[in-house]
Amino acid sequence: xxxxxxxxxxxxxxxxxxxxxxxxxxxxxxxxxxxxxxxxxxxxxxxxxxxxxxxxxxxxxxxxxxxxxxxxxxxxxxxxxxxxxxxxxxxxxxxxxxxxxxxxxxxxxxxxxxxxxxxxxxxxxxxxxxxxxxxxxxxxxxxxxxxxxxxxxxxxxxxxxxxxxxxxxxxxxxxxxxxxxxxxxxxxxxxxxxxxxxxxxxxxxxxxxxxxxxxxxxxxxxxxxxxxxxxxxxxxxxxxxxxxxxxxxxxxxxxxxxxxxxxxxxxxxxxxxxxxxxxxxxxxxxxxxxxxxxxxxxxxxxxxxxxxxxxxxxxxxxxxxxxxxxxxxxxxxxxxxxxxxxxxxxxxxxxxxxxxxxxxxxxxxxxxxxxxxxxxxxxxxxxxxxxxxxxxxxxxxxxxxxxxxxxxxx
Numbered sequence: 001x002x003x004x005x006x007x008x009x010x011x012x013x014x015x016x017x018x019x020x021x022x023x024x025x026x027x028x029x030x031x032x033x034x035x036x037x038x039x040x041x042x043x044x045x046x047x048x049x050x051x052x053x054x055x056x057x058x059x060x061x062x063x064x065x066x067x068x069x070x071x072x073x074x075x076x077x078x079x080x081x082x083x084x085x086x087x088x089x090x091x092x093x094x095x096x097x098x099x100x101x102x103x104x105x106x107x108x109x110x111x112x113x114x115x116x117x118x119x120x121x122x123x124x125x126x127x128x129x130x131x132x133x134x135x136x137x138x139x140x141x142x143x144x145x146x147x148x149x150x151x152x153x154x155x156x157x158x159x160x161x162x163x164x165x166x167x168x169x170x171x172x173x174x175x176x177x178x179x180x181x182x183x184x185x186x187x188x189x190x191x192x193x194x195x196x197x198x199x200x201x202x203x204x205x206x207x208x209x210x211x212x213x214x215x216x217x218x219x220x221x222x223x224x225x226x227x228x229x230x231x232x233x234x235x236x237x238x239x240x241x242x243x244x245x246x247x248x249x250x251x252x253x254x255x256x257x258x259x260x261x262x263x264x265x266x267x268x269x270x271x272x273x274x275x276x277x278x279x280x281x282x283x284x285x286x287x288x289x290x291x292x293x294x295x296x297x298x299x300x301x302x303x304x305x306x307x308x309x310x311x312x313x314x315x316x317x318x319x320x321x322x323x324x325x326x327x328x329x330x331x332x333x334x335x336x337x338x339x340x341x342x343x344x345x346x347x348x349x350x351x352x353x354x355x356x357x358x359x360x361x362x363x364x365x366x367x368x369x370x371x372x373x374x375x376x377x378x379x380x381x382x383x384x385x386x387x388x389x390x391x392x393x394x395x396x397x398x399x400x401x402x403x404x405x406x407x408x409x410x
Contacts, residue, residue: 015330018303026335029299032292033339033386034346037379039285041347044375047278049351052368054270057195058263064231065134066100066241068248068260083256084223087212089248090128093229097243099236104131105224107215108202114179115167122163123207124180126215126222134228135193135203142174142189150211157185161192162205183217185210202226237262289382292339293390296332300394304328308401315403325399332391333384340383344376 019026070084087105094103104127111124129150131137137144140161149156157178164173164187173187193203202225216222231240245260252258304311311324351369 012330014327015334018307018327018331019334022303025299029292029296029335030339030342032288032295033336033383034343036285036289036292036386037340037343037383038347039288039343040282040379040382041344041371041375042350043278043281043285044372044378045347045351045369047274047281048370048372049368051271051274052370054274055267056368058267064234064237064240064262066229066231066237066244066260066262068227068229068244068258069225071257071259081221081223083252084221085225085227085248085258086223087128089251090224090227092251093227093244093247096247097229097240099231099233099240099243100229101232102130102134102228102230104128104134104228105212105226106131106202106228107212107219107223107225108207109215109218111180111208111218113167113208115176118167120163120167121206122180123202123204124215124218125202125207125209126212127209128212128224131228132191134230136195137191137203138194139189139191141172142187144189144191145209145211151213152211153213154211155183155185155214156188156211158189158191158209159187160203160205160207161190163208164190166206180208180210181218183214234264237264286382289386293336293386296335296387297390297393300328300332300391301397303331304394304398304401307398311398311401312403315401321399324401325395328395328398329388329391332387332395334387336383336387336391337380340380343383344379347379348376 068085085105090103090105093100106125106127108123108125111122112119113122114120127145127150129147132139132144139158141164142158144158145154145156148154157180159167159173167173167178168176168187173190176187177184178187179185191209213222227244229240229244231237241260241262245258248258248260249256314324315321348371351371355369
């Protein structure tokens with residue numbers, strides 16, 4: 001056993017010395033492996049970052065939300081006032097679906113406000129209780145409606161931050177009065193969305209919230225345009241979606257179709273897109289490693305030719321073909337392994353640097369950069385596997401050289 005151990009040690013030593021003797025060649029050969037292994041880790045990191053960011057955006061809008069509405073236009077569907085979603089429908093959803101922990105409704109219309117003698121176009125939104133909790137609205141100044149204001153006809157309102165800045169600039173908007181049509185409202189608070197939905201919901205930059213009962217002064221009837229139901233757990237979302245649809249159909253004409261959707265489909269789609277892009281980019285990164293493997297094989301074949309006399313001399317003094325095979329195979333493994341380690345270190349340092357710089361730069365809220373240690377192991381294993389695969393042919397060529405012919409080689 002002792003001689004065998006000494007020969008293994010010798011083989012590793014000879015492989016290292018051979019690479020040290022040709023540092024520039026070894027470094028250039030490693031370059032492809034460095035790029036390929038770094039790409040594998042970075043691709044997975046980017047995929048995880050995108051998926052985490054999208055999930056955070058959706059959860060910030062409101063987690064586990066189901067929303068229902070009556071389509072404004074539908075093929076062959078004649079809509080009557082009785083088909084609109086009513087506060088009674090909202091209460092039925094609350095009572096009949098125990099998995100829905102919060103239920104709210106809104107009705108939004110385009111209006112104009114008068115403040116300081118100037119007129120501003122706004123989106124007037126009547127809201128029911130629990131709307132703030134469902135949509136994760138942040139009150140940055142003043143306060144939100146209390147239960148008495150939401151259930152009564154108190155003429156109070158909450159402005160969006162943008163509307164407060166443009167309509168009541170240079171002063172505290174809380175306590176100011178504005179005119180919306182024939183009604184005069186007192187501003188009690190200023191709000192913003194936790195995550196900007198870029199106008200893809202009823203809340204926009206020029207939104208003004210009022211208690212839902214007041215909306216009938218402008219529409220003539222207090223029907224709900226969008227009904228929200230928040231499930232207790234993510235796994236309850238499909239059930240709540242189905243049950244909301246059933247409740248609405250049971251309370252209205254069966255031929256009327258309501259749009260009942262949830263944000264899970266968006267999240268699932270983002271996951272599928274992220275997974276597909278990650279796979280494609282991983283294939284590209286793997287192709288880079290394969291190309292680097294071909295480079296390793298070519299360089300090793302050149303090395304075998306240059307060291308033919310050395311191989312013949314080693315065989316003449318007793319080196320076995322397996323020892324020659326292992327020596328050149330170890331050289332290939334060292335090139336790919338060291339290259340993989342350098343590439344992985346670079347791929348880990350880049351996200352960490354971005355994360356540290358993110359403390360000083362205005363990066364989007366909720367942007368985190370997770371590093372998958374599975375991708376690190378995968379990059380190292382694939383890189384070493386490429387070295388073994390493409391280094392075997394030159395190593396076998398060196399092991400099969402005849403001592404006499406090798407010593408005669410010029």
